[in-house]
Each structure stands twice: as C-alpha cells, then as structure tokens.
Amino acid sequence: MPGPTRRRRRRFGISPITLRILAVNLLALAFLFAGMMYLNEYRRGLIAAELATMRSEANLFAAAIGESTTFADPTKGEGLITLMAQQMVRRMADTSRLRARLFDDNGLLVADSLLLGGPGGVVQIEELPPPRTEREQLTDLLAIYDRILARLWSREDVPAYVENPIQRARDYPEVMLAISGESATTVRSAADGGMVLSVAVPVQRYKQVLAALMLTRGSSEIDAAVLQVRLDVLKWFLVALAVTVLMSTYLAGTIARPIRLLAAAAERVRRDRHRRYSIPDFGRRRDEIGQLAAALREMTQTLWLRIDANERFAADVAHEMKNPLSSLRSAVETAARINDPDRRRKLMNIILDDVGRLDRLISDISDASRLDAELSRESSATVDVRQMLATIVEVTEITAQQQRARLVLDVDGQRPMLVNGIEGRLVQVFRNLIANALSFSPPGSVITLRARRENSSVVAEVLDQGPGIPEGRESDIFQRFYSERPQDEKFGQHSGLGLSISKQIIEAHGGTLVARNRRSPDGRSVGACFVVTLPVE
Numbered sequence: 001m002p003g004p005t006r007r008r009r010r011r012f013g014i015s016p017i018t019l020r021i022l023a024v025n026l027l028a029l030a031f032l033f034a035g036m037m038y039l040n041e042y043r044r045g046l047i048a049a050e051l052a053t054m055r056s057e058a059n060l061f062a063a064a065i066g067e068s069t070t071f072a073d074p075t076k077g078e079g080l081i082t083l084m085a086q087q088m089v090r091r092m093a094d095t096s097r098l099r100a101r102l103f104d105d106n107g108l109l110v111a112d113s114l115l116l117g118g119p120g121g122v123v124q125i126e127e128l129p130p131p132r133t134e135r136e137q138l139t140d141l142l143a144i145y146d147r148i149l150a151r152l153w154s155r156e157d158v159p160a161y162v163e164n165p166i167q168r169a170r171d172y173p174e175v176m177l178a179i180s181g182e183s184a185t186t187v188r189s190a191a192d193g194g195m196v197l198s199v200a201v202p203v204q205r206y207k208q209v210l211a212a213l214m215l216t217r218g219s220s221e222i223d224a225a226v227l228q229v230r231l232d233v234l235k236w237f238l239v240a241l242a243v244t245v246l247m248s249t250y251l252a253g254t255i256a257r258p259i260r261l262l263a264a265a266a267e268r269v270r271r272d273r274h275r276r277y278s279i280p281d282f283g284r285r286r287d288e289i290g291q292l293a294a295a296l297r298e299m300t301q302t303l304w305l306r307i308d309a310n311e312r313f314a315a316d317v318a319h320e321m322k323n324p325l326s327s328l329r330s331a332v333e334t335a336a337r338i339n340d341p342d343r344r345r346k347l348m349n350i351i352l353d354d355v356g357r358l359d360r361l362i363s364d365i366s367d368a369s370r371l372d373a374e375l376s377r378e379s380s381a382t383v384d385v386r387q388m389l390a391t392i393v394e395v396t397e398i399t400a401q402q403q404r405a406r407l408v409l410d411v412d413g414q415r416p417m418l419v420n421g422i423e424g425r426l427v428q429v430f431r432n433l434i435a436n437a438l439s440f441s442p443p444g445s446v447i448t449l450r451a452r453r454e455n456s457s458v459v460a461e462v463l464d465q466g467p468g469i470p471e472g473r474e475s476d477i478f479q480r481f482y483s484e485r486p487q488d489e490k491f492g493q494h495s496g497l498g499l500s501i502s503k504q505i506i507e508a509h510g511g512t513l514v515a516r517n518r519r520s521p522d523g524r525s526v527g528a529c530f531v532v533t534l535p536v537e
Contacts, residue, residue: 107169440466
C-alpha cells in the first residue's frame with residue numbers, strides 16, 4: 001500500500017509541497033500582474049490630458065477662425081465666410097493631425113478637414129490602416145482583456161461613435177453645447193476597438209456665436225503608450241515569474257527534499273531489524289527541519305533503547321522465574337518419590353514458598369510492565385508533599401512498631417512544598433523506601449523522613465540506621481531484580497523491582513532518586529539515605 005500511494009502522489013515527478021508553494025506564489029503574482037495590466041486609471045489620465053490639449057488647440061483654432069473668416073454686415077450683423085473657413089480648417093487640421101469640422105449656427109456642416117471641395121464634394125481623404133503586425137494582434141488581445149475587466153469592475157457606458165452620411169450638429173451633443181456657447185468634450189468607442197476623442201468649442205465674434213468647431217482624434221497614441229507600459233510590465237513580470245519559480249523551487253527543495261529523505265529513512269528504519277539504517281543528520285540546519293531531524297533521531301534512539309530494555313527485561317524475567325520454577329519442579333519430583341511424611345511436609349513448604357515467590361514476582365513484573373502506560377493515562381494534580389508525608393507516617397507507624405522501629409517526620413514548615421504529580425504513585429515510592437528502610441534497620445532504630453524546599457525543588461529524604469549500601473553499589477540497587485537483602489531475611493521475600501519502579505516513577509515526574517551512605521565523623525557507614533528531588537509546581 002505505501003508504494004502505490006507514493007507513486008500516485010508523485011505521478012508527474014513533482015513534490016506536492018513544491019506544487020503548493022508554486023501555486024501560492026504564482027497566484028499572488030498573477031493577481032498583481034492582472035491589476036497592473038488593466039491600467040484603467042493610467043488610461044483615464046492620458047485621455048484627460050489629451051482632451052485638455054485638444055481643448056486648448058480648439059480654442060486657438062476657434063479664435064483664428066472668428067478673427068479671419070468672418071464679415072460684418074450692417075443689416076445682417078456678423079457672418080461666416082464659408083470658403084475661407086473651409087480652407088483654414090483644412091490647413092489647421094494638416095498641421096495638428098486632428099480632424100476638424102465646422103458647423104454653422106444652424107447646425108449644418110460647413111467644413112470638414114477630410115473633405116476637399118466642401119460639403120457635397122466628391123473627394124474624401126481616408127487613411128488606410130497599415131499591415132497588421134504581431135504587436136497589433138497583442139493589442140487586440142489586450143482590448144478583449146480590457147472589455148472583460150470593464151464589464152466586471154466598471155459601470156461606465158461609453159457611447160459608440162456613429163458618423164451619418166449627412167452630418168448635422170444634433171448628431172453630436174458636444175457640438176450642440178458649443179453652439180449654445182459652452183465648450184464640451186466627449187469620449188466614444190470606435191468600431192476598431194479604439195476610442196474617438198472629441199472637443200467642441202464655440203466660434204465667436206464679439207461674443208456672438210457664429211459656428212461650432214469640433215476637433216476629433218483617435219486613441220492610437222494613447223493605446224500605443226498604454227501598450228508600451230504593458231509591454232514593460234510584461235517584461236518585468238516575466239523576470240519576476242522566473243525569479244518566483246526559481247525561488248519557489250529552491251524553497252520547496254529545502255523543505256520537501258529533506259522531509260522526503262526523512263520519510264524514506266524512517267521507512268527504512270521501520271523495516272530494518274539489524275539497525276543498519278539511521279535518520280539523516282540535519283543538525284547544521286538552524287530551522288524546523290533540523291529540529292525535526294534531531295527529534296526523529298532522538299526518538300529512534302529512544303525506541304531502540306526501549307526495545308533493548310524490554311529485551312533485557314524479558315531475559316531477566318525469564319532468568320528470575322527459572323530459579324523458583326526449577327526449585328518447584330525439583331521439589332514436586334522429589335515429593336512424588338518419597339513416602340516419609342516429615343520430608344514430604346518439608347517439600348510441600350518449599351513448594352508453597354516457591355509458589356508465593358512466583359506470585360510476588362509476577363505481580364511486581366506486571367506492575368513494572370504497566371507502569372509507563374498507567375503513568376501516561378493518569379492525570380496529575382497539585383500534591384502537598386508535607387501533608388502527604390505526614391499521612392504516610394501516620395499510616396505506616398503501626399507497621400514500624402511491629403518491627404520495633406520508630407518513624408520520625410522532620411519537615412520544613414516555613415515554605416510551601418507543592419509539586420505537580422500523581423499522588424498515588426508518589427505515595428507508592430515513599431512507602432517502598434520506608435519498607436526498604438524497615439527491612440534493613442535493626443530493632444530500636446529510627447527511620448527519619450526529612451523534607452525541605454531548595455530553590456525550585458522539593459527535596460525529601462528517607463534515612464535509616466541499617467548497614468548501609470555496599471560500596472560502589474549506590475546506582476546498581478536501582479536495577480531490575482537486583483537483590484542485596486539482609487542475611488536473616490527469608491529468601492524470596494522480595495522481587496528486586498521495588499527500587500527500580502520507584503526510580504521510574506520519580507523520573508516520570510521530572511525528578512531524581514539517588515542513594516548514598518550516611519557517614520559518622522570517623523567515616524563509618526551509619527545507614528543509608530535515599531534522596532527524592534521533585535520540581536515545584
């Protein structure tokens with residue numbers, strides 16, 4: 001199952017993390033590019049500037065026409081010389097590359113720079129479009145793009161430019177405003193996808209409106225300017241795109257490749273039974289990948305140590321159970337062959353002792369094997385060490401008296417001793433230590449429970465007056481199945497797991513459990529001291 005799944009996820013040879021990083025980075029870049037390519041505000045600015053320039057030129061042309069092509073009639077007032085107006089409109093349009101049209105005060109077309117011979121003439125000037133190029137094809141694509149975005153984001157309705165065969169002033173609202181004495185501008189959409197900009201101003205003589213001059217120009221220059229900006233944006237976009245893809249690929253490689261290596265190594269370690277493989281070391285990386293690799297390495301080493309400990313524990317269990325089983329088997333076989341009631345009774349006592357020893361051993365082994373799981377399931381709470389020790393002394397006092405020993409509690413009452421832990425398990429530790437001290441203490445001895453606060457820790461000690469710990473065995477006594485019992489104690493009464501379990505419980509609470517000998521002034525051993533250190537809450 002794992003193999004096909006990985007092949008399916010990497011069908012195109014690209015890591016899913018790489019695809020996600022590329023998608024996120026490219027999506028942000030695409031939105032930025034789409035916004036920059038729209039350039040609607042930039043286009044509006046160019047149109048406004050062009051209209052302002054056209055209005056200035058129209059005012060100059062209107063002033064020139066009003067001064068040069070008019071006549072004064074005492075009976076009719078001011079009038080317009082049509083032929084001169086046509087010639088002047090033609091000359092002005094040639095120099096400015098604008099189309100100029102002149103309408104009289106009755107709304108009739110008097111002059112058009114594209115017509116020779118005046119209205120009704122047969123010669124009309126029309127510029128043929130140049131051959132289409134790839135640049136113009138790109139312009140068409142951008143025009144379609146603009147129309148789509150305009151429909152989505154803009155609600156401006158641009159009227160279409162329509163030119164009738166016989167033109168009149170009423171065809172153009174701006175011309176009608178100019179005839180009434182006001183200047184006006186209009187932007188219309190052309191059939192080729194561009195725009196037609198028009199400005200109409202009144203032609204006056206002594207504040208009398210004689211005609212209306214209309215100047216129009218296509219948006220080819222504006223479109224070319226916008227196109228140039230877009231091409232520049234496109235060039236930088238391609239550069240940014242290449243940098244984004246390279247950086248995203250590099251970033252994904254620094255993330256996906258190490259994770260892929262870690263996953264493959266973890267899979268090899270999972271399948272490996274001879275510890276030939278290990279997790280790669282990315283300790284030189286100062287990031288989360290390095291932390292992950294270090295955590296996986298430590299976890300793997302901890303698992304191997306736990307496996308080794310379990311194997312040793314299983315071997316120790318087998319060894320410890322083999323002795324009473326061998327004794328039990330020998331006693332049973334011997335009892336079956338003898339008929340002496342006294343000897344048979346002694347053998348039955350041996351059998352009962354071995355069965356009791358096996359029962360204690362199995363109970364302690366079961367407790368030790370379940371300890372980790374139970375510690376992880378049980379909830380911790382605030383434990384008052386002072387109160388806990390007082391309760392333990394009160395409960396254990398009767399047992400101590402039966403063994404002709406005395407318990408003494410010496411606790412610092414000035415500072416609080418609160419720790420975070422599982423009270424039942426901590427009680428188990430101190431009862432084990434007290435039981436161990438009672439078993440080694442001679443009659444009439446004193447066992448002292450002492451507790452104090454040291455900085456951020458609570459230190460509790462169990463002191464006895466027994467023979468002490470053999471030299472060099474201070475750490476060995478916490479090993480499983482270690483047996484160093486008093487000579488007068490009956491064999492098999494202890495499994496050798498009590499101190500090991502106690503140390504395991506204390507370490508699970510983030511503390512320490514150590515043992516040392518108490519010394520007299522002359523250096524003699526006067527008892528053992530077990531020190532429990534727990535962090536305060």
